[in-house]
Amino acid sequence: MARAGLSGERLALAGAELADEVGFDQVTVSAVARRFGVQVASLYSHVRNSDDLKTRIATVALTELADQAAAAVAGRAGRDALLALADVYRTYAQHHPGRYKASRHTPPTTPTASSIDGVVAGGSRGVASGQRRRVPSTSVLGTEYVAAGRRHSELMRAVLRAYDLDEPAQTDAVRMLGSVIHGYVTLELAGAFAYSAPGSAESWTRIVDSLDFLLHNWPERHPS
Amino acid sequence: MARAGLSGERLALAGAELADEVGFDQVTVSAVARRFGVQVASLYSHVRNSDDLKTRIATVALTELADQAAAAVAGRAGRDALLALADVYRTYAQHHPGRYKASRHTPPTTPTASSIDGVVAGGSRGVASGQRRRVPSTSVLGTEYVAAGRRHSELMRAVLRAYDLDEPAQTDAVRMLGSVIHGYVTLELAGAFAYSAPGSAESWTRIVDSLDFLLHNWPERHPS
DNA sequence: GGATTTGCCTAAAGGGTTTAGGCAACTACA
DNA sequence: TGTAGTTGCCTAAACCCTTTAGGCAAATCC
Numbered sequence: 001m002a003r004a005g006l007s008g009e010r011l012a013l014a015g016a017e018l019a020d021e022v023g024f025d026q027v028t029v030s031a032v033a034r035r036f037g038v039q040v041a042s043l044y045s046h047v048r049n050s051d052d053l054k055t056r057i058a059t060v061a062l063t064e065l066a067d068q069a070a071a072a073v074a075g076r077a078g079r080d081a082l083l084a085l086a087d088v089y090r091t092y093a094q095h096h097p098g099r100y101k102a103s104r105h106t107p108p109t110t111p112t113a114s115s116i117d118g119v120v121a122g123g124s125r126g127v128a129s130g131q132r133r134r135v136p137s138t139s140v141l142g143t144e145y146v147a148a149g150r151r152h153s154e155l156m157r158a159v160l161r162a163y164d165l166d167e168p169a170q171t172d173a174v175r176m177l178g179s180v181i182h183g184y185v186t187l188e189l190a191g192a193f194a195y196s197a198p199g200s201a202e203s204w205t206r207i208v209d210s211l212d213f214l215l216h217n218w219p220e221r222h223p224s
Numbered sequence: 225m226a227r228a229g230l231s232g233e234r235l236a237l238a239g240a241e242l243a244d245e246v247g248f249d250q251v252t253v254s255a256v257a258r259r260f261g262v263q264v265a266s267l268y269s270h271v272r273n274s275d276d277l278k279t280r281i282a283t284v285a286l287t288e289l290a291d292q293a294a295a296a297v298a299g300r301a302g303r304d305a306l307l308a309l310a311d312v313y314r315t316y317a318q319h320h321p322g323r324y325k326a327s328r329h330t331p332p333t334t335p336t337a338s339s340i341d342g343v344v345a346g347g348s349r350g351v352a353s354g355q356r357r358r359v360p361s362t363s364v365l366g367t368e369y370v371a372a373g374r375r376h377s378e379l380m381r382a383v384l385r386a387y388d389l390d391e392p393a394q395t396d397a398v399r400m401l402g403s404v405i406h407g408y409v410t411l412e413l414a415g416a417f418a419y420s421a422p423g424s425a426e427s428w429t430r431i432v433d434s435l436d437f438l439l440h441n442w443p444e445r446h447p448s
Numbered sequence: 449g450g451a452t453t454t455g456c457c458t459a460a461a462g463g464g465t466t467t468a469g470g471c472a473a474c475t476a477c478a
Numbered sequence: 479t480g481t482a483g484t485t486g487c488c489t490a491a492a493c494c495c496t497t498t499a500g501g502c503a504a505a506t507c508c
Contacts, residue, residue: 006455030495041497042456050496106414168422168430175417176404176431183407184399190330193399198392206392207400210443219437230486254464265466266487274465453506458499465494474485 006036008046008135012056019057019098024105027098029053048135054105055145061103062148065092069155078162079212085159086181086208093185100185107142153178163215173215180211230260232270232359236280243281243322248329251322253277272359278329279369285327286372289316293379302386303436309383310405310432317409324409331366377402387439397439404435 014035019027029050033040047053065088072084093100156174165173184204187193193200238259243251253274257264271277289312296308317324380398389397408428411417417424 028495029497038455039457040495041458041499044497045455104414168426171420171422172427172430172434175408175411175427176434178416179405179407179411179431180400180403181407182411183403183405186410187399187403187406190328192402196395198395202392203396203399206396207403210396210400210438213441213443214434214438217437217441219434252464253466262486263488264464265468265489268466269486449508451507453504455502455504457501457503459501461496461498463494463496465492467492468490470488470490472486472488474483476481476483478479478481 006038006042006046008056011043011046011053012060015053015057016060016096016099016102019102020096021098024054024057024098024101027054027057027102046135051107052135054102055107055142057099057102058105058107059145059148061096061099062145062152064096064099065089065103066148066151066155068092069152073155073159077159079209081159081162082177082212082215083205083208085155086177086204089181090185090188090204093189097189100189104182104186107145160215163218165215165218169218173218177211180207230262230266230270232280235267235270235277236284239277239281240284240320240323240326243326244320245322248278248281248322248325251278251281251326270359275331276359278326279331279366281323281326282329282331283369283372285320285323286369286376288320288323289313289327290372290375290379292316293376297379297383301383303433305383305386306401306436306439307429307432309379310401310428313405314409314412314428317413321413324413328406328410331369384439387442389439389442393442397442401435404431 011032015027015032018031018035022031029043029047030040032053033043043053047056069085069088072088073081076084089100153174156177157170160170160173160177163173184207188200193203235256239251239256242255242259246255253267253271254264256277257267267277271280292312293309296312297305300308313324377398380401381394384394384397384401387397408431412424417427
């Protein structure tokens with residue numbers, strides 16, 4: 001039997017492609033196995049379980065997004081940087097809807113390895129008798145995932161430097177921008193803006209311009 | 225055998241409760257059946273399929289949200305109305321995370337009944353031979369779902385009246401507000417704001433105040 | 449070239465979805 | 479109040495996805 005050359009990374013990549021084609025929710029261990037022309041059980045040598053696969057896909061997407069965001073922001077400042085950054089998310093979501101959805105996949109809060117050990121050690125089940133083939137533990141993967149997330153918020157703060165906000169206004173601004181971008185992209189992807197004028201693209205730039213204006217005139221205390 | 229008294233509505237309600245308890249993604253036809261102490265197949269007399277159940281839950285949530293939003297906006301204007309409306313979404317999402325997630329569930333774009341008929345009629349499969357027990361067709365349900373959605377955007381526009389925006393600025397503002405609210409609530413629910421100061425609640429009111437300011441000073445053309 | 453590792457396989461158990469068809473409990477009406 | 483018709487829930491069964499256990503053969507390492 002010829003080997004298919006599976007690996008955690010290749011599975012994540014294939015899963016990402018599949019997500020863009022049929023939707024992130026339809027990405028299943030079985031579907032990825034089919035894509036490789038391989039038995040389902042074979043994937044479990046490279047991936048802990050279904051959610052592990054999804055988290056890997058999320059990490060791929062988050063990393064790609066951070067790379068593009070970094071490239072877009074480089075050499076720009078102020079409104080240009082803001083628009084470029086925002087456009088990265090919107091464009092990515094349009095070209096890779098499945099990947100974008102994946103990037104919003106929060107892995108279920110598993111108890112930490114130590115807390116598991118704390119409970120299991122001394123129990124009746126053998127400690128190290130778990131898997132046959134070792135798959136990189138979720139915690140190290142989680143690190144990669146978290147790192148990508150951190151890159152995003154740092155890029156956002158970099159863009160905000162031009163607007164000269166002090167704390168806690170800057171944190172508020174980060175949260176607001178993140179909310180607008182994520183919210184707009186999500187709603188647009190869901191088709192919420194498809195059936196009324198003006199076009200979604202025009203609204204988008206005008207909204208970003210409004211945010212630029214708002215950041216330049218961030219209210220101190222009492223607005224209006 | 226005593227009857228459990230199932231109905232489409234009761235299933236949707238039970239599904240909504242279940243969603244808040246275990247998460248919308250864990251809501252399954254099987255789980256709801258278990259909740260009623262009833263065989264799984266029994267539910268299919270009241271619900272077309274799994275997605276139909278989910279869409280009904282979404283409609284429940286969307287309607288509850290619209291009711292609360294209408295009550296919150298009544299008798300208020302300007303910043304007060306804006307904050308009240310925004311708070312409804314945030315509070316609802318915190319108290320009913322499963323329902324809120326459900327409210328964002330977009331039913332898969334099924335071809336309309338007419339287009340299905342257009343294709344199937346004349347084919348080899350009998351037209352009306354479908355179900356044994358008739359369940360309200362998805363299209364009429366979809367109407368209810370769409371109606372609830374419309375209520376939301378109308379409430380938003382009502383709040384915006386105080387700010388005196390003309391088209392297309394008003395549409396832009398509706399889209400921006402919807403994005404911020406949905407985005408913030410989603411990110412907060414995902415725990416994105418849980419691990420850094422300031423608290424999520426303080427950011428929230430300051431962001432809404434900023435939006436109030438922005439709406440009062442909506443830029444005409446060239447910002448900054 | 450032999451030992452070891454590792455990749456993919458078969459087998460099997462468990463759970464969710466959905467359809468088909470059946471009996472019993474309600475409802476309506478004479 | 480009995481009986482016909484309707485409706486509610488059941489059993490059975492097919493299909494798909496997940497996950498674990500254990501096995502054979504290809505690749506790799508001296």
